[in-house]
Amino acid sequence: MSVKxxxxxxxxxxxxxxxxxxxxxxxxxxxxxxxxxxxFLFNHYEILQKIFPVTQKFLGSENFRFFCKEYIEAFPNxxxxxxLYGQGFGGFxxxxxxxxxxxxxxLMDLEWNFHAAYYLGSDFKKIxxxxxPLYDLYFHIKEESPxxxxxAQSVMICLKxxxxxxxxxx
Amino acid sequence: MNSISGVGLSYRSQHHKSLLSSSTQVKPxxxxxxxxxYLGYGLPNQxxxxxxxxxxxxxxxxxxxxxxxxxxxxxxxKRLKELFSEFKPAWFSDxxxxxxxxxxxxxxxxxxxxxxxxxxHAVQRIHKIQDLFQMPFIIENVSAYHEFPDSQMxxxxxxxxxxxxxxxxxxxxxNNIFVNVSNQGxxxxxxxxxxxxxxxxxxxxxxxxxxxxxxxxxxxxxxxxEVWEIFERFIKKVGPVPACIEWDNDIPDYDTLSGxxxxxxxxxxxxK
Numbered sequence: 001m002s003v004k005x006x007x008x009x010x011x012x013x014x015x016x017x018x019x020x021x022x023x024x025x026x027x028x029x030x031x032x033x034x035x036x037x038x039x040f041l042f043n044h045y046e047i048l049q050k051i052f053p054v055t056q057k058f059l060g061s062e063n064f065r066f067f068c069k070e071y072i073e074a075f076p077n078x079x080x081x082x083x084l085y086g087q088g089f090g091g092f093x094x095x096x097x098x099x100x101x102x103x104x105x106x107l108m109d110l111e112w113n114f115h116a117a118y119y120l121g122s123d124f125k126k127i128x129x130x131x132x133p134l135y136d137l138y139f140h141i142k143e144e145s146p147x148x149x150x151x152a153q154s155v156m157i158c159l160k161x162x163x164x165x166x167x168x169x170x
Numbered sequence: 171m172n173s174i175s176g177v178g179l180s181y182r183s184q185h186h187k188s189l190l191s192s193s194t195q196v197k198p199x200x201x202x203x204x205x206x207x208y209l210g211y212g213l214p215n216q217x218x219x220x221x222x223x224x225x226x227x228x229x230x231x232x233x234x235x236x237x238x239x240x241x242x243x244x245x246x247x248k249r250l251k252e253l254f255s256e257f258k259p260a261w262f263s264d265x266x267x268x269x270x271x272x273x274x275x276x277x278x279x280x281x282x283x284x285x286x287x288x289x290x291h292a293v294q295r296i297h298k299i300q301d302l303f304q305m306p307f308i309i310e311n312v313s314a315y316h317e318f319p320d321s322q323m324x325x326x327x328x329x330x331x332x333x334x335x336x337x338x339x340x341x342x343x344x345n346n347i348f349v350n351v352s353n354q355g356x357x358x359x360x361x362x363x364x365x366x367x368x369x370x371x372x373x374x375x376x377x378x379x380x381x382x383x384x385x386x387x388x389x390x391x392x393x394x395x396e397v398w399e400i401f402e403r404f405i406k407k408v409g410p411v412p413a414c415i416e417w418d419n420d421i422p423d424y425d426t427l428s429g430x431x432x433x434x435x436x437x438x439x440x441x442k
Binding site for chain 1: 278283
């Protein structure tokens with residue numbers, strides 16, 4: 001078998017569960033191959049978790065994981081750079097009937113913009129010096145926040161009825 | 171600036187302050203940067219500029235798709251060249267595996283059978299990488315969770331032949347050797363038989379996890395005793411090749427990594 005044919009068949013096997021491949025040990029073939037299938041999903045899921053921590057908090061871990069899986073299956077990454085994955089996730093969730101939060105799309109766009117500012121170096125000033133309305137939630141961003149990393153951000157989301165301010169701090 | 175020798179550390183941003191602080195007691199001699207975290211132009215790259223004032227670098231990537239059958243990605247190559255031109259690493263490395271096919275990315279290190287046609291393919295790909303970059307490139311052995319029934323040689327025979335035919339040296343991941351010996355029943359002694367003194371440029375030291383009967387290459391825990399023993403045997407055979415503590419998941423605090431670095435250093439001194 002040529003290198004290319006092998007790779008096509010193997011990729012189909014781990015992505016779509018095709019049974020074409022014999023691997024050793026034979027009696028454990030399915031479980032051994034499934035390690036790669038799980039890792040495929042997990043590696044994509046992990047980057048979505050990193051980029052959208054607030055969305056995950058809002059939706060809950062189980063719901064977030066469910067929608068991540070749906071998104072990964074529908075829109076697998078085509079770029080070598082995994083950090084570029086997920087820009088369309090907000091639009092994907094916006095189109096889902098099960099997701100009822102009208103502001104979620106804006107929230108996810110904000111999270112993506114923070115990620116882009118941190119990783120890609122896109123225009124950060126526009127984000128950190130502005131105060132902009134998102135539906136009925138106002139994000140007030142402290143100018144002195146260093147925002148060292150997305151992982152360091154903690155966002156308290158409070159609906160308008162409870163508290164008026166969402167603070168972004170490192 | 172020190173050259174790449176002794177104990178290094180795979181850099182994670184969580185440890186940035188510790189690495190730059192004058193009060194940190196244990197520091198690596200050099201840093202390994204994960205190439206694919208710096209393909210953008212944002213804050214991570216600014217952090218590297220700060221580190222470069224104090225540490226020599228090597229770069230370690232996952233995106234080259236060394237064993238892939240797709241042409242090398244031109245944008246990726248261009249970005250790597252920019253990075254290497256700015257930070258002047260002593261060498262760069264990637265894995266002896268494939269990661270994508272016809273544009274579909276797995277973001278995983280996928281295995282292949284150890285056959286003559288795959289060896290020929292590997293030789294061509296590594297020669298191409300050497301031509302493209304004109305700087306030292308080394309190749310890492312990966313862990314695998316199964317074997318292929320139609321392999322014609324062992325992993326280490328494949329590695330040794332590849333090194334001979336390309337003059338490409340190894341980034342020898344001793345944890346991956348242990349994982350493969352455990353999962354596949356490979357003969358550990360064959361690794362010592364086939365890996366010669368001048369084949370190894372760098373060593374990786376990391377941990378693994380156990381799921382049932384299988385060891386999973388998580389690089390998310392301390393180096394186990396068996397892997398330290400393999401490391402000790404290798405540095406006695408191949409000499410004090412620089413070794414890097416590689417902790418990729420469940421990143422611990424800096425003190426934990428310091429402990430691992432101190433253990434590695436003690437093997438170089440022969441204290442252990």
